[in-house]
Amino acid sequence: MGAALGDRAVPDVPQVFEWRGYRCTYDHWVAPNSAGRPALVAIHPIGVGLSRRFWDRFAARWQLTGEGGPLLDLYAPDLLGCGEASMPRALCEPADWGAQLADFVEQVVGRPAIVLVQGALFPVAIELAAIARSRGTPLAGLVLGGPPAWNTMVEVAPVWRQRLLWNLLFDGPVGDWFYRYARRREFLRNFSVKQLFATAEAVDGEWLDTLDRGAADMASRYAVFAFLSQAWKRGYGEAIAQLEEPVLALFGRTASSISRSGKGESPEERLRQYLDHLPNGRGAIIAGRNVLPYEAPDDFLRETLAFVRAIAP
Numbered sequence: 001m002g003a004a005l006g007d008r009a010v011p012d013v014p015q016v017f018e019w020r021g022y023r024c025t026y027d028h029w030v031a032p033n034s035a036g037r038p039a040l041v042a043i044h045p046i047g048v049g050l051s052r053r054f055w056d057r058f059a060a061r062w063q064l065t066g067e068g069g070p071l072l073d074l075y076a077p078d079l080l081g082c083g084e085a086s087m088p089r090a091l092c093e094p095a096d097w098g099a100q101l102a103d104f105v106e107q108v109v110g111r112p113a114i115v116l117v118q119g120a121l122f123p124v125a126i127e128l129a130a131i132a133r134s135r136g137t138p139l140a141g142l143v144l145g146g147p148p149a150w151n152t153m154v155e156v157a158p159v160w161r162q163r164l165l166w167n168l169l170f171d172g173p174v175g176d177w178f179y180r181y182a183r184r185r186e187f188l189r190n191f192s193v194k195q196l197f198a199t200a201e202a203v204d205g206e207w208l209d210t211l212d213r214g215a216a217d218m219a220s221r222y223a224v225f226a227f228l229s230q231a232w233k234r235g236y237g238e239a240i241a242q243l244e245e246p247v248l249a250l251f252g253r254t255a256s257s258i259s260r261s262g263k264g265e266s267p268e269e270r271l272r273q274y275l276d277h278l279p280n281g282r283g284a285i286i287a288g289r290n291v292l293p294y295e296a297p298d299d300f301l302r303e304t305l306a307f308v309r310a311i312a313p
Contacts, residue, residue, distance in 0.1 A: 022086040026077035031070040038140040039073040043117040046227040049211030051083030052076040057297040081223025093231040098127025112140040122147045123232045141246040145292045150273035157233035170225035183215035198289040247281045248307040252288035
């Protein structure tokens, strides 16, 4: 079952999936009449304190859809290094997390997946889609919540720079000090207001409490630093053009970018660029800025539900 927390219904304890010797945790919301249908698999963003808990608001609303319950099962896994999963001291890359999720879908979910992915974790979903395709079990679809600007997705960060950032800055005393500074509540509040949410009022106690809990273990810094080292910038333009799966791209009305390559673009321009390159893409502009499933869960749910009904009636 689960415990009530605000407007969320969350499982009491996570379920556990072992992957390559690591503990990987996940939540599962069951749809009573989902036999023979795909399942939703939600990929959380990576940042200080972020984990599968990012999806709780959406999950609570998903449970209320449908006359006899939600259409599909919903799974929200912790990526390696986040939440309650193992936190190795390793420079994880999208291919690593994509492999984790591919095995999760195959061994735990056991059916085609419609993947919901937040922001700059889109490369992880791309890697997952490629692995699933190679195994003859392609994804049923993808929903992108505020993906990066197109120019950011086609950028290639030099591997030497990634390694330099990791070895000299992140994996040592400097990184330790920075993470202790970055997980302070005031820093998290200011960053969320400046970079993530459409309004300062939306950065509430629930959001900050979740980040506080998620960042309590200092080992959670490794996944964050792996992301900050830009290992996810591998030039995914060609891979996106090869996505045959149905894709829904959602952008917030006040979407912004922390990357220089994406600054100055309107949400409409971003959406158009994605639709120009996606073979089977559709999209919409909804309320919110950069964390749509959390700050605008009702709008995100509405568009996701319409997409699911279209591709998995």
